[in-house]
Amino acid sequence: MKTAVLTDSTAYIPDHLIKEKNIYVAPLSVTFGQDTYRELYDITTEEFYEKVKIEKDLPKTSQPSVSEFTTKYEAIAQEHDAVISVHLSSGISGTYQAAVSAGSMIEGVDVYPFDSEISALAQGFYVLRAADLAAEGKTPQEIMQELQSMKKNMNAYFMVDDLSHLARGGRLTGAQAMIGSLLQVKPLLYFEDKKIVPFEKIRTSKKAFKRMENLLKETADNAEEVKAAIIHAQREDTAKRWRDELSEKYPNVEFEISYFGPVIGTHLGEGAIGIAWYKVK
Structure with missing residues (x-):
């Protein structure tokens, strides 16, 4: 077969x-007004984020x-x-x-x-x-x-610069309860029961990065081999620096760098960054 x-x-x-x-x-696809673009084929990720900056309304995804x-x-x-x-x-x-x-x-x-x-x-x-x-x-x-x-072994956590994208798109469960208290907070988000939900409220980006690292560490310390990806929305330099720091600390983790493209970027917004990983053995 x-x-x-x-x-x-x-x-x-x-x-x-x-x-x-x-x-x-x-x-x-993402649609700006009357114009629809297929991911990977009709619009690059860089073009998409530039277009978001100049368009009045967020695109629709399909x-x-x-x-x-x-x-x-x-x-x-x-x-x-x-x-x-x-x-x-x-x-x-x-x-x-x-x-x-x-x-x-x-x-x-x-x-x-x-x-x-x-x-x-x-x-x-x-x-x-x-x-x-x-x-x-x-x-x-x-x-x-x-x-x-x-x-059973898949994990992913990420933070966004602006929750309004997720709230407006209806993709963040519990957003209404959180937004008022998040003006000075960098929330960690994750997938639970197939939806994006708040994981923890954290005061600064630095602490959010550290918390994500500690969550990875819990797996890395009890595994021979882990595959991981640092995923970002137009923050490649930050992603590379973070990868280099983590690679030194966790030699049993194989890191990739990836990105949030137009469809997911519509909901997370530019500046989002996170990490995903799973235990191989």
């Missing part, structure tokens, strides 16, 4: 890995349609028997459900939808692992079992 791997654009996997591992991608997924699956069916379809959290997007619907309609290929319950390169970690396992000839059932096992 030949198995393909498909994900959506919010996994923000580097282009060279998408090509190298033969990963299929269904793009989400998921791939069921028919777009059907088209992707039909193309995959030409050369594959099955597809592992990994998507951002169903708690913040209908993308996963669209994949499920398309998968139930398509013939010629078995579709295995996977709700990552998260996004960005944390989602991408599942995709990359699935691609490696597919290349090794593992069955779809074996791959899905491995992804479910990974989920």
